[in-house]
Amino acid sequence: MLIFIKLVLGHLIGDFVLQPKKWVLHKQANKITSKYLYLHVLLHFALYMLLLWNLSLWTIAFVVAITHLAIDILKLYANEMVKKKSIPFFIDQILHILVIYCCAFYTDLYTHTLSLFENLDWYLVTAIVFVTYPASIIMGQVLEGMSNQIETDHKSLHNAGKYIGIIERLFVLIFIVIGRWEVIGLLIAAKSVFRFNDLKERNNRKLTEYILIGTLVSFGMAILAGLLYIS
Incomplete structure (x- = not known):
């Protein structure tokens, strides 16, 4: 659970605290060719590694960061096809959290997910x-x-x-x-x-x-x- 919390914290810091408006606008205008898109993902990877503070977990941080890049690219192009911009935003965030969840509990993903549902009020x-x-x-x-x-x-x-x-x-x-x-x-x-x-x-x-x-x-x-x- 601690790994999941740390990854979520890294995501929140990278996506909301340390992402200037300039980066967002540049990504929207240039999409996959935007340098800030890759800088944004690199920042996420660095945050994950810093918060995890364990070099043996670098594969988890790498997979989450690369998946973050893919989801962000999809979101940038989906924005043009949807009038209500909040829809791609929330789908984007949900996908990021799902990826983090799957990576954090990949060793016993099915058991942990089943346990969550069984213990749900x-x-x-x-x-x-x-x-x-x-x-x-x-x-x-x-x-x-x-x-x-x-x-x-x-x-x-x-x-x-x-x-x-x-x-x-x-x-x-x-x-x-x-x-x-x-x-x-x-x-x-x-x-x-x-x-x-x-x-x-x-x-x-x-x-x-x-x-x-x-x-x-x-x-x-x-x-x-x-x-x-x-x-």
Whole structure:
């Protein structure tokens, strides 16, 4: 496990801390011919070796670095075919972590992976999944009749309310799991403060009631999921 953690740390430092914007732009413009692409991979190899601090593990560092080069090249060309640039970015990061995982546990990869799944807390996984998109869809159905009476604010970010709800429910679930109920009260208070000025300026009773009901339903579902998990 320590090898895996060290390789992940090296990846994070190399990809995010020690990669200037200049390198990123140069790679995007020149792709496989960019000198910074190879300098970036060389830096990763050096970081892996430094963090592992064991010359006998150089093959692991080398394989991870070379694979990093191949994945980065694929990402550079995939960027041109996809409008939403976040998709290649996240796929790129997932592939890097998968390669690191496979290299770190290559001696007992199947056994270790099987052990991870066997020891996974499926109750918690189910609760986490529930408070994300399923809870959002349920809220949409519950509040559908009310939302038709609310004027749409075109200045709002697209789907901002949905993502805020998902994040707040995840926080509530986490706080319940770790037994910090008092923090949930602080979270509700903080959200109320942020909403107060917005609602005060609009002076819209229907909107206030709609947001209040939505907030209570959202927190209620997260609390229910948390209680079912810890019971």
